[in-house]
Structures are given as C-alpha cells and as structure tokens.
Amino acid sequence: MTAYDDLMAYDHDTQALAQIAGRLGWDQETVMPRGAAPQRAEEMAALESVLHARRTDPRVGDWLAALDGVSLDPVAAANVREITRSYERASKVPAKLAATLARVTSAAQGKWADARAGDDYAAFAPVLSEVIDLKREEGAALAAGGDVYDAMLADYEPGTTAADLQGMFGALRPALSELRTAILEQPKPQGVTGAFDEAAQLKLSALLAQTFGYNTDHGRIDKAVHPFSSGSGLDVRITTRTNLHDPFNCFYSTIHEVGHACYEQNIDTDYLLTPLGQGVSMGVHESQSRIYENQIGRSRAFTGWLFGQMRDAFGDFGIDSEEAFCAAVNRVSNGYIRTEADEVQYNLHVLLRFDLERALMAGDLQVGDLEAAWNDRFEADFGYKVDKASNGVLQDVHWSVGLFGYFPTYSLGNVYAGCLHDALRSAVPDLDAQLSVGDTSAATGWLQQNLQRHGGLYEPREVIERASGQVPGPEPLLAYLRAKFSDIYAL
Structure with a gap:
C-alpha cells in the first residue's frame, strides 16, 4: 500500500492547488478590478501549467501501475478510479494547449462581459472563434479518434454520451412543448x-x-x-444577483446556488482534498440545485x-394570498433568459444550447452564423423573436470560458431531481407540513444522507440509482411537472 499512500499524498497537493485556481476564478467574477484581467489571464495560465505538470507526472503513472490488480477497499478504489481518469485525460492534452486554453478563456470572459453589456455579438465573435478552435483541438486529443463532443461531455458527466442525452431529451422536448402550449x-x-x-x-436571501x-x-x-457556486470542503462560496422589480430572481438564484454549495459542504470530511471530496458530476450537482430551488423551494x-x-x-x-403567491412564483410566461425561466420552459432553453454547441464543435455551424442560428431556433421553439444579443446568444458565460459539454448537464440534473423527488416524498410523507413552516431539514437531511455525503465515491448514475431506487429517466420529472402545473393552471 506504499504506492497508494504516496499517490494520495501527492494528489492532496494537486487538489489544494486546484482549489486555489478555483478561488482565482471566484475573485475574477466578484471583486477583481476590471483592469486586472490581462494579468489574471497570465496567472491562470501559469497555475494551469503547474496543475497539468502534476497531473501528468510520470510518478502518477508508476503509482497507478503498482496498484494495478491490487485489492482495494471501496474508498481507495474510487480514489484510484478518479486519479486514473484525471491522469489519462491530462496525458492526452499537450501542456502548452492546456496553458493557452486557461489564458485565452480567462481573457475571453472579460470580453464576453463587455460585449454583453454593449449587446455587441460581433465584438465577442473573434475571441469565441479562438476558444472554439482550442476546444476542438483539445477535444480531438481527448477523443483519440472518437467523438469529440462525447470527449468534452465526459469532463462534466462521465459515462454519458450525446446519443444517451439525445434519446432522453427527445422525450422531454415534445412533452414540455405540449405542456407549455396548454398553459x-x-x-x-x-x-x-x-x-x-x-x-x-x-437580507431575505441570506435567511433563505x-x-x-x-x-x-x-x-x-x-x-x-x-450567479454561481465555487469551492468545496471548508470553503464553498456562492453569488446571487438582484433585480429591483423581480425579487424572485435573487431568492431563487440564491436557493439554487445553495443547493450546489450544500452538496459540497455536506460531503464526508474524510474525503477533504481527495478526488472524492467534491461533487461527482455536474448532472448530479444540478440535481441538488434544482431540487432545492424547484421541488422544495417552489412547492406550494x-x-x-x-x-x-x-x-x-x-x-x-400586490398579492394577497398564499395561493396567489404560489401561482406567481410558478408563473409560466414568455422570457428570454434561461436562468430566469420557469420549470416548464427551462429545459427548452437548455436543449437549444445543446444542439447549437454540438453543431459548433462538429464544424456544422460557424461562429459568424451563431447569432442568427440562435435567433432562428429560439423563435421556432418559443414563438417570438430575440430582441437583443444580451437576451440571446450573449446571455450565458459558459462558452466564453470553454465549457462545451456543460449545458446538457442542467437538463440531466432536472431528470435526476425528478427521480430523487419521488424517493424523497416516499421517505418523508409529512414533508409539506414541515415545509409550510419553513423547515427544510427533513428534505435536505435526506439528500445529505442518501447522496451528498458520498461526494465522488460512486459514479454519477450509480449515486442517483442508489438514492432514488430507480434508473434515471425523464418520466418522474414529466409526471411532476404535469401534476404541478395542471393544478396551478386548472388544466
């Protein structure tokens, strides 16, 4: 077991450095002076070079080889699984490419923010082209002859392919469109x-x-x-935003990010600064943020x-009853912004992005045509035109920072949340009585015990199956949405 002990001691420092990189990202989006962006890009590139070198260090390969075939307990086996995955991935990506991606995406984030503020997609397009070229290069290296988009997706949801998601989303889209029309x-x-x-x-956001x-x-x-959540273990930070005329934007952004943060805070402390000391995938992460925000936070x-x-x-x-307030919180109405969308329409926003980013990565859609493609697809899906770029192609930060393959995990998280909600309701039959007095402890405690504490111990689908008792599929989510909104809208 000396090889395992040496491997884990080495990985501990790698994990700590990765947390520092995350803190730099948090700082950049919250309090960093705008003029510091060029220097921050260099700092991020330098740190990524150090991380890449550590993740591809030949000693990691030697330790893993020494453990090949060795009988390990479940925790050790899971640690080795995750380190192997990281080592094999990092070894496929040239160090120079990793550093360049960190530098370019750090700078691109600021250029996206400026373009968004000015509703000027043309100002953002050149750096987006650069990001996409680099991500295609990285994806090709990772795929090693396989599907480039699947290789990107594996960074966020190991074990899932675009074909898997296409089948799941193919069932969601017509059902959601039909429900949306009826509402x-x-x-x-x-x-x-x-x-x-x-x-x-x-103040109320902090109370929530x-x-x-x-x-x-x-x-x-x-x-x-x-809004976003950042960090893991003993330092987990969230952000929110305010809107003078829409307080729900603040409150439900906060609850959503708290779902992410509580997942990280509730992981078994024995896993601190190990590969298991963070959420196992973005789909599972989204299951927590969405069940906190929607099935619990928007419940009657x-x-x-x-x-x-x-x-x-x-x-x-302007609202004088609990019944009317519940309807207002769950109001289905036209809107452009994914993060502000109601539960019925939210996944339609995600599926639009999923299809467009796959086309971008495949080379079937060029950056110069992206804004028009977005606007055409949005009008087809929602029935009205995008009025400005900040309400359309520039509304999300994800592509500027190279997060291709990330968007579909939002809808996958909703599917997972539907399955978990079924199990939660069975396990806590008096849940509504508790929620009606602002007590979420039974719900959040059940999630902590059955999912959150495990961190990265189990693979994504496995942790959902273990917690919910069923193979993940869209049916529980659709049944929940139909029942909830048929009640609110008397369908």
Missing part, C-alpha cells in the same frame, strides 16, 4: 408589483440560504452578473411560508 392558453397569474429594496432582498442549510462559517454570499407548502416572509420584508406587493 399559455390559460389566464396568466398575477405577478408581484412595485420596487423591492436591494438591501431587503439580500440559512433555511436551506448553507453554513456561512465555511462560505459567503456575494453578488455577480451570473414552502411558498406559503415564503409569502409571510415577503410580507414582513416588503409589506404589500
């Missing part, structure tokens, strides 16, 4: 009215984070253009409690 034919629920003080929004179990002794809440029971908190914080805001 939009009904009278639209009343929304909130008035202006909502930012400080009061952030605490209500869902976020530990601020090991985390913090900041503001960002695009929990919105009844939140209605009282809103009245205490803001007084009269």
Whole structure:
C-alpha cells in the first residue's frame, strides 16, 4: 500500500492547488478590478501549467501501475478510479494547449462581459472563434479518434454520451412543448408589483440560504452578473444577483446556488482534498440545485411560508394570498433568459444550447452564423423573436470560458431531481407540513444522507440509482411537472 499512500499524498497537493485556481476564478467574477484581467489571464495560465505538470507526472503513472490488480477497499478504489481518469485525460492534452486554453478563456470572459453589456455579438465573435478552435483541438486529443463532443461531455458527466442525452431529451422536448402550449392558453397569474429594496432582498436571501442549510462559517454570499457556486470542503462560496422589480430572481438564484454549495459542504470530511471530496458530476450537482430551488423551494407548502416572509420584508406587493403567491412564483410566461425561466420552459432553453454547441464543435455551424442560428431556433421553439444579443446568444458565460459539454448537464440534473423527488416524498410523507413552516431539514437531511455525503465515491448514475431506487429517466420529472402545473393552471 506504499504506492497508494504516496499517490494520495501527492494528489492532496494537486487538489489544494486546484482549489486555489478555483478561488482565482471566484475573485475574477466578484471583486477583481476590471483592469486586472490581462494579468489574471497570465496567472491562470501559469497555475494551469503547474496543475497539468502534476497531473501528468510520470510518478502518477508508476503509482497507478503498482496498484494495478491490487485489492482495494471501496474508498481507495474510487480514489484510484478518479486519479486514473484525471491522469489519462491530462496525458492526452499537450501542456502548452492546456496553458493557452486557461489564458485565452480567462481573457475571453472579460470580453464576453463587455460585449454583453454593449449587446455587441460581433465584438465577442473573434475571441469565441479562438476558444472554439482550442476546444476542438483539445477535444480531438481527448477523443483519440472518437467523438469529440462525447470527449468534452465526459469532463462534466462521465459515462454519458450525446446519443444517451439525445434519446432522453427527445422525450422531454415534445412533452414540455405540449405542456407549455396548454398553459399559455390559460389566464396568466398575477405577478408581484412595485420596487423591492436591494438591501431587503439580500437580507431575505441570506435567511433563505440559512433555511436551506448553507453554513456561512465555511462560505459567503456575494453578488455577480451570473450567479454561481465555487469551492468545496471548508470553503464553498456562492453569488446571487438582484433585480429591483423581480425579487424572485435573487431568492431563487440564491436557493439554487445553495443547493450546489450544500452538496459540497455536506460531503464526508474524510474525503477533504481527495478526488472524492467534491461533487461527482455536474448532472448530479444540478440535481441538488434544482431540487432545492424547484421541488422544495417552489412547492406550494414552502411558498406559503415564503409569502409571510415577503410580507414582513416588503409589506404589500400586490398579492394577497398564499395561493396567489404560489401561482406567481410558478408563473409560466414568455422570457428570454434561461436562468430566469420557469420549470416548464427551462429545459427548452437548455436543449437549444445543446444542439447549437454540438453543431459548433462538429464544424456544422460557424461562429459568424451563431447569432442568427440562435435567433432562428429560439423563435421556432418559443414563438417570438430575440430582441437583443444580451437576451440571446450573449446571455450565458459558459462558452466564453470553454465549457462545451456543460449545458446538457442542467437538463440531466432536472431528470435526476425528478427521480430523487419521488424517493424523497416516499421517505418523508409529512414533508409539506414541515415545509409550510419553513423547515427544510427533513428534505435536505435526506439528500445529505442518501447522496451528498458520498461526494465522488460512486459514479454519477450509480449515486442517483442508489438514492432514488430507480434508473434515471425523464418520466418522474414529466409526471411532476404535469401534476404541478395542471393544478396551478386548472388544466
């Protein structure tokens, strides 16, 4: 076992350095001076060079070879599985390419933000072309003759292919479109009215984070253009955003990111700074953020409690009953922004991106044609035209930082959440009674015990199957959405 001990001691430092890289990314999106972007790009490239060298160090290969065929306990076997996966992946990507990608994507993030602010896709297109060329090169190296997009997808959801997702999404899209059409034919629920003080929004947002179990002794809440969660173990940070006339944007962004953060905070501390000390995949991660935000946070029971908190914080805001408030929280209406979309339409936004990024990676769609392709697809799916680039192709940060293969994990996470919600309801039959008084502990405790504490111990599909008792598929999600929105809209 000396080889295993040496391997884990070495990997401990690699994991620590990766956390530092993540903290630099957090800083860049929150408090870094805008003028620091060129230097930050160099810093990120330098750190990525160090990480790449560590991940491809020949000693890692020697230690892994020494362990080949050795009988290991489940935790050790899982650590070796993850280190092997990292070693094999990093060994396929040239060090210079890894550093260049880190440098270019760090700079591209700032250029995306400027282009988004100016609604100017043409200003962003050149650096996006550079990112895509580099990602294609990386994907080809990783695929080694196989499917380039599948190789990218493996970074975020190991064991899943585009063909798997296409089958799953093929079942989702027509069902969601049909439900959307039926809902939009009904009278639209009343929304909130008035202006909502930012400080009061952030105060209630902090209460919601605490209500869902976020530990601020090991985390913090900041503001960002695009809400996100960062870190793992003892330092897990989230961001949110505010909108003067839409407090739900702040509240549900916070709950969503708390779902991510609690997953990381609740992993068994024995796994700290090991390959198992973080969420096993982005699909599983999204299952946590989406079940916190939607099945729990937008439930009729929990919105009844939140209605009282809103009245205490803001007084009269145009809604006078818990029933009307639940309908307002779950209001289905036209909109451009994925992160603000209701549960019925959210996955349609994701499927648009999934199809477009696959076409980009395959070379079937050129960067110069992307904005028009986006706008055409959006109009076909939603029935109205995109009005400006910040509401269309420039709304998400993901492509600027090279996250190709990431978008489909959002919908996969929704599918996983549907399966978990079924099991949660069976395990906690009085869940609504608890949520109606703002007590989420039974729900979050069940998720911690059955999924979150395992970190990377099990493969993604396996951890969902173990927790939910079923093979993941879209049926539970669709059944939940049909029941919920048929009730709200009297379908």
